[in-house]
Amino acid sequence: MEVNVTINGAARTAEVEARTLLVDFIRTNLSLTGTHIGCDTTSCGVCTVLLDGTPVKSCTMFAFQADGHEIQTVEGLKNGELHPIQAAFKEEHGLQCGFCTPGMMLVGKALLEENLNPTDDEVRWAISGNLCRCTGYMNIVKAIQTAGAELSAAESGATA
Amino acid sequence: MTTLQEPATSPEIGGIGHSVKRQEDDRFIQGGGTYVDDVVLPNMAHMAILASPFAHAEIKSIDTAAAAAVPGVIAVVTGELLAEHNLAWMPTLSGDTQAVLATDKVRFQGQEVAAVIAEDPYVARDAVLLIDVDYEPLAPITSPQQGLEPDAPIIRTDKEDQTDNVVYDWEAGDEAATDAAFAQAVNVVELETFYPRSHPAPLETCAVVADLNPITGKATIYLTSQAPHAHRTLFALVAGLPEQNIRIISPDIGGGFGNKVPIYPGYVVATAASLLLGRPVKWVQTRTENLLTTGFARDYHMKGALALDADGRITAMRAEILSDQGAFFADAQPSKFKAGLVHICTGSYDMGAAHVKARGVYTNKAPGGVAYRCSFRVTEASYLIERLADNAAHQIGMDPAAFRMLNFIKPEQFPYESATGFVYDSGDYHTALQKVLDEVDYENLRKEQEDARAEGRYLGIGIASFTEVVGAGPSRDYDIIGLKMFDSAELRIHPTGKAILKLGVKTQGQGHETTFAQIVAEELGIPSTDIAVQEGDTDNTPYGLGTYASRSTPVGGAATAIIARKLRDKARLIAAHLLEANPDDLEWEPGRFFVKGSPDQGSTIQEIAFAAYTNHPEGMEAGLEGVHYYDPPNMTFPFGSYLVVVEVDPETGTWKVDRMVALDDCGVRINPMIVEGQIHGGLTEGFAKSNMQWLTFDEDGNCIGSNFMDYLVPTAYETPKFELLETVTPSPHHPIGAKGVGESPTVGSPAAYVNAVIDALRPFGVTTLDMPILPDRVWAAVKAAD
Numbered sequence: 001m002e003v004n005v006t007i008n009g010a011a012r013t014a015e016v017e018a019r020t021l022l023v024d025f026i027r028t029n030l031s032l033t034g035t036h037i038g039c040d041t042t043s044c045g046v047c048t049v050l051l052d053g054t055p056v057k058s059c060t061m062f063a064f065q066a067d068g069h070e071i072q073t074v075e076g077l078k079n080g081e082l083h084p085i086q087a088a089f090k091e092e093h094g095l096q097c098g099f100c101t102p103g104m105m106l107v108g109k110a111l112l113e114e115n116l117n118p119t120d121d122e123v124r125w126a127i128s129g130n131l132c133r134c135t136g137y138m139n140i141v142k143a144i145q146t147a148g149a150e151l152s153a154a155e156s157g158a159t160a
Numbered sequence: 161m162t163t164l165q166e167p168a169t170s171p172e173i174g175g176i177g178h179s180v181k182r183q184e185d186d187r188f189i190q191g192g193g194t195y196v197d198d199v200v201l202p203n204m205a206h207m208a209i210l211a212s213p214f215a216h217a218e219i220k221s222i223d224t225a226a227a228a229a230v231p232g233v234i235a236v237v238t239g240e241l242l243a244e245h246n247l248a249w250m251p252t253l254s255g256d257t258q259a260v261l262a263t264d265k266v267r268f269q270g271q272e273v274a275a276v277i278a279e280d281p282y283v284a285r286d287a288v289l290l291i292d293v294d295y296e297p298l299a300p301i302t303s304p305q306q307g308l309e310p311d312a313p314i315i316r317t318d319k320e321d322q323t324d325n326v327v328y329d330w331e332a333g334d335e336a337a338t339d340a341a342f343a344q345a346v347n348v349v350e351l352e353t354f355y356p357r358s359h360p361a362p363l364e365t366c367a368v369v370a371d372l373n374p375i376t377g378k379a380t381i382y383l384t385s386q387a388p389h390a391h392r393t394l395f396a397l398v399a400g401l402p403e404q405n406i407r408i409i410s411p412d413i414g415g416g417f418g419n420k421v422p423i424y425p426g427y428v429v430a431t432a433a434s435l436l437l438g439r440p441v442k443w444v445q446t447r448t449e450n451l452l453t454t455g456f457a458r459d460y461h462m463k464g465a466l467a468l469d470a471d472g473r474i475t476a477m478r479a480e481i482l483s484d485q486g487a488f489f490a491d492a493q494p495s496k497f498k499a500g501l502v503h504i505c506t507g508s509y510d511m512g513a514a515h516v517k518a519r520g521v522y523t524n525k526a527p528g529g530v531a532y533r534c535s536f537r538v539t540e541a542s543y544l545i546e547r548l549a550d551n552a553a554h555q556i557g558m559d560p561a562a563f564r565m566l567n568f569i570k571p572e573q574f575p576y577e578s579a580t581g582f583v584y585d586s587g588d589y590h591t592a593l594q595k596v597l598d599e600v601d602y603e604n605l606r607k608e609q610e611d612a613r614a615e616g617r618y619l620g621i622g623i624a625s626f627t628e629v630v631g632a633g634p635s636r637d638y639d640i641i642g643l644k645m646f647d648s649a650e651l652r653i654h655p656t657g658k659a660i661l662k663l664g665v666k667t668q669g670q671g672h673e674t675t676f677a678q679i680v681a682e683e684l685g686i687p688s689t690d691i692a693v694q695e696g697d698t699d700n701t702p703y704g705l706g707t708y709a710s711r712s713t714p715v716g717g718a719a720t721a722i723i724a725r726k727l728r729d730k731a732r733l734i735a736a737h738l739l740e741a742n743p744d745d746l747e748w749e750p751g752r753f754f755v756k757g758s759p760d761q762g763s764t765i766q767e768i769a770f771a772a773y774t775n776h777p778e779g780m781e782a783g784l785e786g787v788h789y790y791d792p793p794n795m796t797f798p799f800g801s802y803l804v805v806v807e808v809d810p811e812t813g814t815w816k817v818d819r820m821v822a823l824d825d826c827g828v829r830i831n832p833m834i835v836e837g838q839i840h841g842g843l844t845e846g847f848a849k850s851n852m853q854w855l856t857f858d859e860d861g862n863c864i865g866s867n868f869m870d871y872l873v874p875t876a877y878e879t880p881k882f883e884l885l886e887t888v889t890p891s892p893h894h895p896i897g898a899k900g901v902g903e904s905p906t907v908g909s910p911a912a913y914v915n916a917v918i919d920a921l922r923p924f925g926v927t928t929l930d931m932p933i934l935p936d937r938v939w940a941a942v943k944a945a946d
Contacts, residue, residue, distance in 0.1 A: 102191055
């Protein structure tokens with residue numbers, strides 16, 4: 001069957017089997033390999049993408065369920081310049097092996113769209129569907145908060 | 161001994177001591193990492209593996225016809241087919257043999273039985289389900305105790321000389337001296353504990369893309385490998401391929417933690433399939449395959465005892481270990497040490513005698529025994545002594561911190577030869593623990609604990625003062641199946657003064673691309689951002705034994721510093737030529753030689769590099785490149801003191817961490833930011849093991865923990881926040897004084913968490929608990945003690 005999506009702002013189409021998982025569609029059919037696969041049980045979150053702005057685990061959706069929807073992956077974060085969440089992950093040492101990082105950044109971005117100034121607990125709750133085996137999470141939390149402060153400053157700069 | 165650390169270079173150069181931001185991050189934050197599953201080759205086929213549902217069963221027959229008939233299936237591979245090519249069995253890293261695909265019987269649940277190669281990964285998985293295997297189930301052995309029973313079935317019927325299930329008997333230390341000390345002891349403290357089976361579970365599972373070019377004979381193998389050079393040699397030995405035609409490429413690795421040190425059957429089958437089919441074959445494990453079949457860790461049943469004199473001083477230690485090895489002895493560890501470095505179990509304490517006995521037993525469980533964020537069983541050793549230290553203090557009515565202070569090896573005793581033969585390089589344990597005690601205001605904390613108890617709240621304080629042994633190792637003692645554990649660095653300084661550093665080790669997230677560049681920056685004054693670090697490609701890097709057991713900085717880091725120094729020596733001669741001065745009249749400052757007494761008369765390293773290719777002195781070889789193989793004179797011994805405060809609810813059995821204060825002394829810190837990141841990660845894994853993470857089995861040998869719903873690893877929500885402290889006691893024998901840090905917190909912290917929970921429950925009479933400390937275990941212990 002044909003699946004049409006808008007991914008990172010571009011319209012893309014591919015012919016897939018009905019059983020094709022969204023993550024395989026993104027990685028194999030669309031050749032965007034920044035989205036990873038880690039567990040098959042919706043537990044680890046390394047396959048997280050934004051579907052119409054909401055984080056979803058792309059290993060637990062069929063590609064056809066995304067038909068007609070808008071998807072953002074890690075490859076779409078940079079818009080000329082690094083997105084503040086990308087810059088903050090580097091600045092705060094919020095990544096080590098990098099495997100969970102795309103999913104973590106997308107979940108963080110979605111959180112900041114609702115709350116630019118999340119507490120430590122709020123960030124921890126928001127990313128609790130995403131596992132990291134390297135960092136112990138402290139610097140991931142810091143990175144998301146730093147990005148929030150950056151976005152917040154940019155926003156108040158824009159309205160001033 | 162303990163020093164404060166000030167960088168010698170400017171932030172622009174970014175040498176040792178600067179928290180340089182990581183070079184590798186730029187690709188990871190943009191989705192530009194290349195992990196094995198991201199490798200796509202033209203005409204690539206996909207492999208799926210059939211796993212045994214039984215822990216122990218005879219294979220009567222395998223019918224592959226239905227699988228082979230599925231459209232899109234290219235081939236079905238069985239052990240029988242591999243046997244025709246002498247590939248049905250392979251050597252393990254401990255010199256045992258392991259089935260690649262089972263031919264005679266299956267020996268653990270999940271064992272590889274057959275494989276399907278197909279045009280599409282979905283089709284490969286479909287077809288695997290159609291392979292019909294006729295099994296005759298056998299009684300499984302699920303514990304080493306059961307394996308030692310006189311009438312236990314023999315698991316390794318494939319080995320002619322194997323008449324029981326014992327893998328090895330091994331010992332260290334002096335039994336007679338230990339017995340004599342125990343005979344004179346005023347107090348003897350005993351502990352029996354089980355360090356359960358755990359799995360490193362990196363988020364990226366193991367994977368391979370094998371590409372054997374049928375025309376050239378070149379085998380290019382993309383592999384999730386922590387030790388690509390060693391793996392290349394093993395591929396040469398196992399598959400009989402000429403080594404110069406094998407290129408292992410270990411690209412970005414999504415976490416290793418020891419799990420990616422061994423060679424797994426899937427790698428061999430995919431490589432054999434590529435050889436037979438003449439096209440690339442990709443295999444990517446599922447999470448379940450990763451948890452069921454790949455390198456587990458721990459699974460140690462331990463009995464320990466301390467002999468104490470009248471003052472509470474430890475005079476001797478005994479340890480007796482029963483190790484569950486699984487179906488094949490596949491520990492990834494030095495060949496001389498059958499039980500790894502568990503004889504480091506005297507820890508941070510000065511004692512005259514020690515004796516360690518270890519016995520390994522085959523069971524119907526997955527093989528592995530990898531050093532999970534650990535230097536060859538040092539985690540188990542540290543856990544045993546730190547649990548014993550707490551019990552000893554309580555048994556003789558002494559405060560656990562005071563007991564440790566009384567028994568620590570003193571700073572002036574270094575280098576210190578331990579009762580089991582290690583020579584500790586440097587340490588200052590008293591200062592480390594004191595700093596932690598000051599940080600938490602220990603006396604007051606104990607008072608708070610008393611007051612809380614009066615209110616019916618149960619606070620617990622747990623301490624662990626560990627000593628690690630890392631950096632394997634001196635090649636006289638350390639080898640993996642004969643390959644000596646040196647490591648190497650090749651440095652090429654280009655005409656424009658930029659450089660490439662090539663290493664035999666292999667990062668999996670530790671930040672080598674940044675920290676190793678910093679070592680060169682320190683030694684040569686070339687900005688660390690001008691240095692590209694390359695690892696993982698055996699065609700383009702010098703031979704080395706890889707990254708595990710915290711050996712990269714102690715061994716590869718030393719090799720890096722020394723090759724940089726050798727090139728600096730050559731740079732001096734070139735500078736003398738450029739400055740028309742005597743080499744002995746030149747002085748070095750970071751990035752520049754200058755004439756003594758005339759600081760403006762000098763040559764920068766960039767000018768010297770250019771001259772090395774354009775204007776080198778007559779009689780000198782051109783270029784500024786070199787390679788160094790470093791064989792360390794000794795191991796390094798990082799240490800630290802951790803203190804955990806928990807609150808336990810005896811009614812529900814739940815516990816939470818109020819504070820975790822961790823002091824690490826890993827010698828000189830190359831990049832403090834990265835060191836702290838490593839410590840955060842290690843403390844989290846220690847917490848995980850104490851709180852939730854274990855791999856367990858039912859009586860039929862079914863693994864309970866074969867996915868992330870059953871095998872729990874901590875999320876951000878459970879993970880405690882950490883408060884970090886440091887002291888810096890350089891290693892006297894390491895060129896830059898560094899000791900290694902990635903594993904210390906995983907080694908040291910489990911005992912601190914467990915000691916804290918037990919401490920909270922001492923009013924109930926609880927004296928021991930085993931990991932993971934699950935609520936039902938706490939609840940049962942409180943009820944039993946009531």
